Amino acid sequence: MGYVAIKGGGKAISGAEKLLEFVRTRQGQSAEPLDLDTIENQLYFLHSRIMSEGGLFHPKLASLAIKQSLGDTLEASFALRAYRSTKPRLVESPVLDTSSMRVIRRISASFKDIPGGQMLGASSDYALRLMRTELLDESPEAFKAVAAKWLDENRHDDIPDTFPKVLDALREEGLLPPVDEAAAEKKPFDITREPLVFPVPRSAALSTMARSETGSILAIAYSNMRGYGDIHPTVAELRVGYLPVMLPHPITGELIEVGEVLMTECEVVAMYEDEEDGGKPTFSLGYGACFGHNEVKAISMSILDRALQSGMKNGPTNPSEDPEFVLLHIDGIDSMGFCTHYKMPHYVTFQSDMDRLRTTQDKHDDKNPGADNA
Amino acid sequence: MLKQDLLGAHVNPIWLADTQQALFNSLMQALSRPGQLENWTKWLENSPVYLAVLATLLDGEVSLADVDGLLKDDHWPLLQAQNVHSEQAHYALCDGAKAISFQPKLGTLSSPDFATTIILKVSKLDTHHGDIRLKLTGPGVNGETQVSVSGIDQAWLEQRNEWCSAFPLGIDCILVDDTQIMGLPRTTKIELIETTQNEDLN
Amino acid sequence: MPNQANTSDIQFRQASVEYNFGFLDEYAKKEVRRSVLKAIAIPGYQVPYSSREMPMGRGFGTGGLQLTLSLIGKQDTLKVIDQGSDDSVNAVNLRSFIEMTCPGIDTTTKVSEANLIQSRHRIPEQALREDQVLVLQVPYPDALVVVEPSEDKRKIMHGEADYSRLLVKLYEDIVKFDEITISHRYPTRINRHYVIDSSPIPRWDVPKMNDSRALILLGAGREKKIYAVPPYTLAEPLEFDDVPFRVESFDDETDKRRTCHRCGCDHSFLDEFVDAISGEKLYQCSDSDYCDEQLKARSVKQGLEG
Numbered sequence: 001m002g003y004v005a006i007k008g009g010g011k012a013i014s015g016a017e018k019l020l021e022f023v024r025t026r027q028g029q030s031a032e033p034l035d036l037d038t039i040e041n042q043l044y045f046l047h048s049r050i051m052s053e054g055g056l057f058h059p060k061l062a063s064l065a066i067k068q069s070l071g072d073t074l075e076a077s078f079a080l081r082a083y084r085s086t087k088p089r090l091v092e093s094p095v096l097d098t099s100s101m102r103v104i105r106r107i108s109a110s111f112k113d114i115p116g117g118q119m120l121g122a123s124s125d126y127a128l129r130l131m132r133t134e135l136l137d138e139s140p141e142a143f144k145a146v147a148a149k150w151l152d153e154n155r156h157d158d159i160p161d162t163f164p165k166v167l168d169a170l171r172e173e174g175l176l177p178p179v180d181e182a183a184a185e186k187k188p189f190d191i192t193r194e195p196l197v198f199p200v201p202r203s204a205a206l207s208t209m210a211r212s213e214t215g216s217i218l219a220i221a222y223s224n225m226r227g228y229g230d231i232h233p234t235v236a237e238l239r240v241g242y243l244p245v246m247l248p249h250p251i252t253g254e255l256i257e258v259g260e261v262l263m264t265e266c267e268v269v270a271m272y273e274d275e276e277d278g279g280k281p282t283f284s285l286g287y288g289a290c291f292g293h294n295e296v297k298a299i300s301m302s303i304l305d306r307a308l309q310s311g312m313k314n315g316p317t318n319p320s321e322d323p324e325f326v327l328l329h330i331d332g333i334d335s336m337g338f339c340t341h342y343k344m345p346h347y348v349t350f351q352s353d354m355d356r357l358r359t360t361q362d363k364h365d366d367k368n369p370g371a372d373n374a
Numbered sequence: 375m376l377k378q379d380l381l382g383a384h385v386n387p388i389w390l391a392d393t394q395q396a397l398f399n400s401l402m403q404a405l406s407r408p409g410q411l412e413n414w415t416k417w418l419e420n421s422p423v424y425l426a427v428l429a430t431l432l433d434g435e436v437s438l439a440d441v442d443g444l445l446k447d448d449h450w451p452l453l454q455a456q457n458v459h460s461e462q463a464h465y466a467l468c469d470g471a472k473a474i475s476f477q478p479k480l481g482t483l484s485s486p487d488f489a490t491t492i493i494l495k496v497s498k499l500d501t502h503h504g505d506i507r508l509k510l511t512g513p514g515v516n517g518e519t520q521v522s523v524s525g526i527d528q529a530w531l532e533q534r535n536e537w538c539s540a541f542p543l544g545i546d547c548i549l550v551d552d553t554q555i556m557g558l559p560r561t562t563k564i565e566l567i568e569t570t571q572n573e574d575l576n
Numbered sequence: 577m578p579n580q581a582n583t584s585d586i587q588f589r590q591a592s593v594e595y596n597f598g599f600l601d602e603y604a605k606k607e608v609r610r611s612v613l614k615a616i617a618i619p620g621y622q623v624p625y626s627s628r629e630m631p632m633g634r635g636f637g638t639g640g641l642q643l644t645l646s647l648i649g650k651q652d653t654l655k656v657i658d659q660g661s662d663d664s665v666n667a668v669n670l671r672s673f674i675e676m677t678c679p680g681i682d683t684t685t686k687v688s689e690a691n692l693i694q695s696r697h698r699i700p701e702q703a704l705r706e707d708q709v710l711v712l713q714v715p716y717p718d719a720l721v722v723v724e725p726s727e728d729k730r731k732i733m734h735g736e737a738d739y740s741r742l743l744v745k746l747y748e749d750i751v752k753f754d755e756i757t758i759s760h761r762y763p764t765r766i767n768r769h770y771v772i773d774s775s776p777i778p779r780w781d782v783p784k785m786n787d788s789r790a791l792i793l794l795g796a797g798r799e800k801k802i803y804a805v806p807p808y809t810l811a812e813p814l815e816f817d818d819v820p821f822r823v824e825s826f827d828d829e830t831d832k833r834r835t836c837h838r839c840g841c842d843h844s845f846l847d848e849f850v851d852a853i854s855g856e857k858l859y860q861c862s863d864s865d866y867c868d869e870q871l872k873a874r875s876v877k878q879g880l881e882g
């Protein structure tokens with residue numbers, strides 16, 4: 001039998017939780033609770049962001065996380081991450097080849113004509129950001145009619161599933177370094193099982209960035225874009241799509257497809273560097289990828305990947321090239337947790353602070369008699 | 375982690391989470407208080423103590439070297455640890471009666487935790503009687519304490535002191551006999567005060 | 577006897593069958609446990625570990641919590657303290673989470689009944705015993721962070737026991753303010769090598785770490801570090817020969833030691849607050865269990881006398 005010790009503080013916590021639950025449901029009698037499918041579909045980008053920052057591809061739980069956290073992105077990612085952290089790592093997939101991605105969008109900024117062609121897909125890039133007042137009072141009928149009409153006018157099988165990768169073409173021309181086969185053989189660093197002890201391998205940096213907070217990674221990447229750094233990126237290819245996930249069969253060991261994950265991947269080509277070994281100069285590369293459809297994050301990540309490679313090789317010359325600075329400050333769960341903790345009681349430490357200040361003030365007064373601060 | 379066999383069959387307790395929790399706390403006390411003997415008889419059910427130590431600490435994330443071949447083949451899948459060469463291992467299982475055959479990792483100045491932990495099997499740990507009498511001082515010891523160890527090649531102790539001579543580098547040892555364990559972290563100063571190889575063990 | 581009230585009032589907190597005993601999976605616990613042994617073997621060294629996300633904020637004690645959850649079993653009795661009190665919201669929150677995920681354990685508010693104590697910002701006033709383990713929650717594990725932001729460089733400084741820059745910082749303090757201004761998190765040297773951040777315990781509690789009978793474990797969840805002060809180990813606050821380390825003073829203007837307005841204790845760390853009605857400044861023991869014990873002892877004594 002477990003005995004428990006509890007007094008008044010528990011009531012306060014319970015009351016606060018109940019009040020928050022009231023806030024979630026206060027819309028009243030006419031309201032319908034948000035259903036998880038609605039969140040996944042109508043809040044598509046938010047949903048993507050939560051899976052990516054939570055570091056877990058679980059569409060249903062990501063929707064639940066958004067629902068229970070009232071749409072707070074940091075809280076929702078946190079709930080998903082905390083769930084993930086209780087799960088043991090049972091099997092590992094091999095390194096997956098993104099050329100097998102079932103693409104729903106792919107663009108290149110480096111060439112007008114890329115093998116397979118540009119595919120704009122669903123994008124708000126060129127949309128006018130005007131308030132769409134017609135949606136203020138959208139009827140369910142009108143809402144359903146839009147999707148029905150689109151499906152009627154578009155034939156899915158017009159579009160190929162996969163596309164060749166732009167980088168392969170550049171590589172064939174000798175503009176890029178050959179694929180580092182040795183690096184591909186190395187076991188990737190698992191940030192959920194090993195602490196980051198610097199210097200860390202590139203795979204640790206990539207996985208830390210893949211689940212970073214979108215705003216945080218954007219801010220640091222932006223500092224590089226603006227001039228605290230000079231990688232001059234060009235987006236060779238940005239693609240969004242569904243990547244088949246292969247896992248070894250538990251008994252035979254044979255690889256089988258267990259499902260697919262929605263991902264965004266970005267490859268940037270950056271300026272070439274002097275080759276110390278006197279080899280032929282080539283462009284350099286930056287890589288970004290994350291769960292869900294989140295282009296700003298994937299691009300930011302690819303820029304920082306390139307910047308960090310510079311920093312790892314030659315020593316950082318600005319914050320965005322410093323692995324410690326970047327990787328320890330982009331995790332939303334860490335940073336929001338610590339920010340929030342300042343709301344907790346600090347009575348004891350503040351008492352101790354006051355003791356120091358008063359002692360210092362007394363000494364100051366002793367030294368400066370008459371110079372009163374009254 | 376399995377709490378029981380999928381068919382409900384009896385599982386040796388050293389593989390159960392509850393036992394490992396209790397054994398770990400005992401191990402933690404042992405490392406915290408060098409010279410203090412912890413008796414594990416009630417948890418063992420015929421398993422050797424060293425196997426229980428390994429079961430408590432290891433999983434697929436760490437590596438083990440079975441330097442003197444104390445383990446059986448069917449222990450490995452249960453321990454899940456990567457089987458590596460002794461010089462690379464996070465954990466090394468050794469027979470204290472045998473000569474030292476390898477150089478463990480001592481860690482680095484920045485990361486002294488990248489050092490090997492040695493589980494050293496001896497024939498008997500005792501507070502009073504044994505082949506070699508040791509005086510222990512250092513963190514975890516209230517003043518000084520003494521303990522006797524039997525069935526250990528004296529070279530082990532000398533070599534261990536050598537490995538631990540440049541703190542924070544060093545190795546941490548867990549000594550085990552048939553029923554008990556004792557911790558010897560790298561901080562413990564060991565002094566050999568008596569060697570009587572022929573003394574009656576009981 | 578431990579208090580028998582239960583937490584069923586907290587409706588939203590029902591343990592899901594999906595979660596393991598102790599919330600963490602057994603692999604996560606093993607990693608924490610391995611790190612604990614390293615921490616004990618290298619006193620004061622910050623052992624990096626992967627630190628799982630917990631369902632409460634980084635900074636709310638997730639490092640201490642992972643330690644507690646990796647150590648605790650059904651036979652254990654736990655006490656959770658925040659700011660010296662078992663009843664502070666964060667202590668209640670952590671305790672209720674541990675109760676929920678560790679069915680079968682006992683919890684208590686009494687130091688004497690607990691064998692595992694998790695605390696934030698305080699070490700209990702009552703001296704601990706050998707059979708007890710104290711787990712402290714740590715926000716900033718590294719005392720060198722005030723002089724060196726790069727962890728890579730700090731690790732080298734720690735390895736070489738190079739604390740010259742920290743001492744210079746203390747010295748500059750003295751030159752500027754005539755006093756070491758570090759109030760809490762006082763840098764403390766363990767076993768004459770590593771200097772630790774003593775977690776945000778006040779200076780008052782630092783001497784309790786020295787030659788402690790209980791094992792003290794410190795966990796920083798966000799910074800992903802575990803370190804330890806083993807029992808019977810030297811823990812010395814940094815100081816200079818002519819400017820000794822000093823604990824907080826609770827003397828009044830006439831140099832008389834203030835006492836707790838509740839229990840009359842004249843030798844505990846006091847919280848100061850202003851009485852809402854009288855506007856008078858009051859002092860009370862920060863350690864609520866100790867205050868209760870002192871109060872009980874006083875009433876027994878008065879009962880005997882009366």
